[in-house]
Amino acid sequence: MEQKNGSSFMGFILLGFSDRPQLELVLFVVLLIFYLFTLLGNTTIIALSHLDSHLQTPMYFFLSNLSFLDLCYTTSTVPQLLVHLRTADKSISYGGCVVQLFVALGLGCTECLLLGVMAFDRYAAICKPLQYTVIMHPRLCALMASASWFFGFANSSLQTMLIFIVPLCGRNKIDHFFCEIPPFLKLACVDTTVNESELFFVGVVILLIPVALIIFSYGQIVRAVLRIKSSAGQRKVFGTCGSHITVVSLFYGTAIYAYLQPSNSYSQDQGKFVSLFYTIVTPMVNPVIYTLRNKDVMGAMKKVLCKGHDSK
Template identity: 70%
Template sequence: MKNEQSMELNNESSFTGFILLGFSDQPQLELLLFMLLPIFYLFTIVGNTTIIFLSQLDPRLHTPMYFFLSNLSFLDLCYTTSIVPQLLVNLWGPDKSISYVGCASQLYISLALGSTECILLGMMAYDRYAAVCQPLHYMIIMHPRICNQMAAISWLSGFFNSLIQTTLTLHVPLCGKNRIDHFLCEVPPLLKLACVDTTINEAELFVVSVLFLLVPISFILVSYGRIVWTVLHMKSESGQRKVFWTCGSHLVVVSLFYGTAIYAYLQPTNSYSQDQGKFISLFYTVITPMINPLIYTLRNKDVKGAIKKALHMES
């Protein structure tokens, strides 16, 4: 018994990193992902960079809506970059290792950016509520100084939450276990490696997930309930269509992001399906950041005008 305990302690003390198993049990899927991910990543970079560039370049886009949208695009760029390069390295060859520092960094950065997006999407819903339901006071409610403060709250709260979650997760004893059945360092699969009872960690994660997922999405739904009520009383059909299209784009993004994040974090770890969890994580870490620019800019006259103006300036 003492020999087994000493072996566990030796394993734990010599522990230097993790093995990200990813999709190693499905080599054909690995090959397919290795071919598709660079394309998805390129589209993510081009789409989100374009939104950031146009929001700064065109005066017509110097509005609270595009201020928050450029924040979201920058966030998505950083979020995907914190995950995809490492994933491509793991898909390339048999070496699927990641250092302890690399895993901790990925966990902290990705969780911080994901938490920030939870709050930022709620801020964007409030902006749409103010624009539709309080149009006469909109520029007062959404003054640039207030927008900056709202964005700062989103970023600071996200990184502060991640600091707490990362610290608590990495302090859980693993007893030499280092094989993560996932393609990235995330809280649920890391807790499954623990050699001690993680009930307190799971309860704390559940409470924080409620604060960062259910509270914002409830606020978003209430805001859009007020927006729908206001729009239905509009006399202009063209005005109704414009509002429904603009707000509809945001609701699609909200549904994609919160739906997958709620599945990943608002369930007990012991009922967490690793295979399903991988595909869900793949969706909100790779697919959602790629399609967000398309959802927000499709049939958007302001953005199309800004693109034409930028192309005309270059020519």
């Protein structure tokens, strides 16, 4: 990296919410609470998926993957943000910025792909119930989950390499609370049209193609559910699928806003709060949505709690 980037020696300054000092204490308290709930909720789902044999199915295999991913995703940005909200030093080293962008982007891309895989699992369970155990074989589940992680981090490797070869000419103040591509491109002292076009294309592939597959899968699911004569059966299916649709809407909606809008209409202030949403709010509400609307998970939780109580 050439010295003209001004980052290899000085690192970067994450401005975050320093332009709103009156909000920093409030944000610190709110985000700390959200982060603790994120840790508790996602850890609970992972533990229940391993402790209860009734939850050792493809659906909960992918759900525990999603929970682990959310734990890592939130932890890659929020602890540092909490420190920056309470101290005057808002710097991050050059290497730290590279790692943070690589990890956060890789986890975000993986979640996009994993949510698409989960929609396919629901499609197979509802539209092909007799072949479900054959279609969603444990090896195929492991392969699809592994492929999501591999392609997510392969894309992150490419994007990280491309973004950190952009000349910055001494600029090192990132108007954001973590190292993310859109605000990083604002530091460039050269034309970034090619970078923005490439990022938009990759965003379409990573975001819109899974969304299209999810919409198709749920279109087929709705058709299958409407043929179910039992109203109780319809409610059960819609309850399970409704959880996934809610998560998909929250995550993809904010990610599409952040990555697929023209750069000239990108607002840094709006971008920060949208990023807060998909880095902390969505990972926190995911376990709430999946547990409160899922009788199997609630039953497993009660069973584990009762065992713990009886052992005393």
